[in-house]
Amino acid sequence: MSISESYFPEEPKAPELKTAIPGPKSNAKLAELASVFDTKAASFVTDYYNSLGNYICDADGNKLLDSYCQISSIALGYNNPVLLKTAHSDEMAVALCNRPALACFPSTDYYEILKEGLLSVAPKGLNRVCTAHTGSDANEMAFKAALMFQANKKRGGKPFTEEELTSVMENQLPGTSDMVILSFEKAFHGRLFGSLSTTRSKAIHKLDIPAFDWPKAPFPALKYPLEKYEAENKAEEEKCLKELEEIIVNYPSKIAAAIIEPVQSEGGDNHASPAFFQGIRAITKKHDVLMIIDEVQTGGGGSGKMWLHQHYDVTPDIMTFSKKMQNAGFFFSEEGLAGDQPFRQFNTWCGDPSKALIAKTIIGEIKNKDLLKNTTETGDYLYSKLFAISEKYDTMLNLRGKGRGFFIAFDLPTPALRNQLLGECKKLGLNIGGCGDQGVRLRPALVFEKKHADLLSEIVEKAFAQL
């Protein structure tokens, strides 16, 4: 029995379409909802009770094959029975009704939940975890860890000076820091003030918000197909690495850390080679810059490995996660990254045991059902199907993500055509997302199988035919 059949015996065999999307009920609901919630970004209103497995059901009863999955954050499909069991458990009820201030009064089972859950899939070398609430929160806490670590190092482990203690209360140097976090062009790391300062995806994400004047380095723009442009791409990556090193060497203040996504997702599904990431690791090590890998979108198995950077054979100092894990935070190894004193990396909740329980269940299922193998195999299959479409339609450009599980994307010649394609797919019963200005990204759950890949590629091909 296939994975999806065993989880979801009642999963639809194909998309079921009853109305236009959004249909009359969705539209009516959206109009009502608009009185209490900003609905300008809403695609349709979802009936989560009737969504199942790889199919998302809308308020009109349309069932769409979902290859977007709540912006890449649903790992095991909708209403997964094992997650339902966890949600129904007494453990969950206790976690929900007695949410602890975890750093001060951790629960008896928190160690076990972390150990059997998140830490059992910690990337090699990073055996400690700090839990948080969202991807932005995780990244900003990682920045804090890096900044405090570097400052403590500079201070030589000595106590704060009187001047530091006074000036920091006025947001002035030397107590406040002029160290910076470096990020890459087109990066997306979140939308709070520190994380947004490292986000460089689109103006709409950044306008009108005060930002730190932090440096950015170029991210390679690879040409596809990779086999055809090997030399050019290698030169492009080398150029980017060279620029990175120049920025680090010449920057007027200390760069505490560099943050990078293993695949830039919001920014357009921009990939780079293992050599590029190894190059960054070497340069950051050489210049005493910590390396933070942001696995918020790429992590959780979608690439066929638990964390996408594991395709590259690099070990960062810190790795952040959220989305598919349903729990956010960062892994690290160096003890000093927890802060040289207690109550520095601290907040009321420091995470949420109810989310840690969900993460543990998701991780357990990834192992039990060998979902990474499914992702790898189905991903390869899906790529080959899309490759065949790209051979047929000139409008499918830059197909990428080969060998990266479901982390597949392609471009269209213009943003307008991309939006048209997304619309056509939706009409045909496929929920699919865009990224960057003209990219289309695939983000199905880990329970997406060949039969779903067949349906997806059939719909995508039909949609291309209609452009």
Next chain:
Amino acid sequence: MSYTSKLFPNEPTAPKVVTESIPGPKGKEAIKTLGEVFDNRCTYFVADYEKSTGNYIIDVDGNVLLDAYCQVASIALGYNNPNLIETAKSDKMIRAIVDRPALGNFPGADFETLQKDLLKHAPKGQTQVWNGLSGADANELAFKAVFFNYQSKKRGFNKPFTAEEEETCMLNKAPGNPEIAILSFKRAFHGRLFASGSVTRSKPVHKMDMPSFEWPTAEFPSYEYPLEENEEANKKEDARCLAIVEDRLQNWRCPIAGVIVEPVQSEGGDNHASATFFQGLRDLTLKYGAKLIIDEVQAGCGGTGIMWDHERYNITPPPDLVTFSKKMQSAGYWFHDPEFIPNQPYRQFNTWCGDPKGVIMAAAICDQIKDNNLLEPLKETGLYFYSKLEELQNKYPKLISRLRGKGKACFLAFDMPSGEKRAEFLGKMRLAGINVGGCAEVGVRLRPGLIFEKKHVDIFIAAMEKILPTL
């Protein structure tokens, strides 16, 4: 029968300490093990939440403690409240946990109902809510809302961005990323991320080594206690502080788009201010075109005997935004002006845009408070608690001073002569079976749940009576 007796028939009648220290041997072992994977340096003890009930938290060694700290003021209705357990097991909660939506893109069909259930409990004058995930998150989302609003007012609400704005923001430079500020107060605490950390001014350890925005501060009143005997001096203090606010609004080197203030500065030492001060602040923000954000993260959700503490000041017109978290078990900001919703999608946006799980829990907590009229008896308990503490203050004037929070239910605090004495006091109270927290350098703050009763006050006071002579 009281709500507490009805819901927690098995609540212990007194604390019970069974080990010589807290944490005891099992607790120490558990903390050590946890330390392999998680920072344990702030850990007081490891709690057994399955066994904890009502006002009592039970640790892994079996010590039973009366809890007047309640997860840093975030447990409203006691441990394992059966009505909340029911909410936790409800269909809507199960679905919220298993199928967590990207709410901005794919809201669930029941989300409108969830929002309306929550909005029933909005502070006076507020009609809308935007959801976040933590107090720091809520405050920063509120700052973003203020900055969007400020710049779009300047630009014309529906005017497009200029090409220069679009280009410069990608370089983190003005005019796309303008230099505009949020004013906060000395001793304020609003969170620990980068912008919230910039407005937090409580202690160096909260801020050290973080890059921060060079934003202005004003002074929050420091009153003399008891209030009745120091009316004149405190009135002058209000005027002094308001003059500083006005000076900043007039003279700061960049525009001040918003002012954020706690109704009671909590982490910063439980500092209270008067209705005159808050109304003065409102008037100044209106005069100079800044928005007023009230941070109800710690004070809100009933802890002071009314649902939202700032409501007692009858600030007119009501504040522009009110943030919440902690006891609400969800986070976000309330607002009422539709122009705080940006004119374009994907500006105030993120993957989750809150969490239906939190929204459901928040509404359930607020419903419990309202339907069971929990705040009236809590006010009574608070007055009783205050009078008992006042007696102790009179008896031990060298140990207890500046008792404050009268009339604000159990949101009480007092100072001790030094940080060391305070630490000794808190430690001894714990060993006497009472979990209580400090704030600022020498403060002791009381943050019991909303189900704290006179019988719990008596236990608390009896422990103090035993301990104070030993300090």
